[in-house]
Amino acid sequence: MSKVAIITGAGKGVGRALAKALYEDGYRLGLVTRAEADLASLVEELGASSERVIWRAGDAADEQLARELVDAVLAAFGQIDVLVNNAGMGKYGLLEELTVANYDEMMNSNMRSTFVYTYYAVPHMKQRGQGNIVNIASVAGVKGLPQESVYCATKFAQVGFGQALDQELRPFGIKVTNICPGGIRTHFAIGTGRTERDPRLGEFLDADDVVKAVRFVLEQSPKSRIMELLMRPMSEAH
Numbered sequence: 001m002s003k004v005a006i007i008t009g010a011g012k013g014v015g016r017a018l019a020k021a022l023y024e025d026g027y028r029l030g031l032v033t034r035a036e037a038d039l040a041s042l043v044e045e046l047g048a049s050s051e052r053v054i055w056r057a058g059d060a061a062d063e064q065l066a067r068e069l070v071d072a073v074l075a076a077f078g079q080i081d082v083l084v085n086n087a088g089m090g091k092y093g094l095l096e097e098l099t100v101a102n103y104d105e106m107m108n109s110n111m112r113s114t115f116v117y118t119y120y121a122v123p124h125m126k127q128r129g130q131g132n133i134v135n136i137a138s139v140a141g142v143k144g145l146p147q148e149s150v151y152c153a154t155k156f157a158q159v160g161f162g163q164a165l166d167q168e169l170r171p172f173g174i175k176v177t178n179i180c181p182g183g184i185r186t187h188f189a190i191g192t193g194r195t196e197r198d199p200r201l202g203e204f205l206d207a208d209d210v211v212k213a214v215r216f217v218l219e220q221s222p223k224s225r226i227m228e229l230l231m232r233p234m235s236e237a238h
Contacts, residue, residue, distance in 0.1 A: 011038025
């Protein structure tokens with residue numbers, strides 16, 4: 001029986017690349033992202049008749065949507081082996097340039113989404129005595145960066161959440177990993193701190209670099225777990 005993975009933020013960037021990679025690896029998938037058109041085009045690209053793909057369009061921070069997708073995946077596939085908390089957004093700027101609304105939007109997208117999907121997936125994983133939870137965090141979750149104060153706050157929260165769950169869930173056979181990349185060449189933060197003409201983009205990590213890291217985590221033997229993986233472009237010194 002093939003494994004089952006839920007991926008949030010699956011419509012673009014790392015999430016889309018990971019969905020394609022795991023589908024190629026034989027996984028059955030539960031996918032969520034905000035834009036329905038992104039998911040529809042992904043499913044069409046996979047060539048899936050939807051027998052191996054269940055998808056929902058909406059805000060990954062929506063508790064009802066999280067519960068609905070988890071329930072739908074369990075009803076269709078009977079199990080959840082992997083949860084990848086990938087949904088997220090960033091808005092960069094000086095503290096006084098940001099707003100409380102910006103704080104709420106980033107915290108909901110980056111941390112609340114991680115919480116709600118983990119919250120509804122964990123009871124099933126506990127019952128089975130196995131599972132992998134992978135948080136696509138950021139170097140901004142382990143190091144404070146200028147003009148990223150709020151983004152760093154959300155990612156530090158996500159990393160701390162994962163570290164705590166590593167200890168809490170290990171006795172139940174569940175592995176929790178924080179993957180913390182530096183800059184990635186995707187749509188991320190374009191228009192909210194980055195521009196498509198940013199000369200640094202060409203030196204950033206590719207989405208496939210992060211996909212390889214996720215695969216490495218998932219390929220560990222049952223007696224091995226990777227709690228944190230920090231990866232940076234060669235162009236970033238620290």
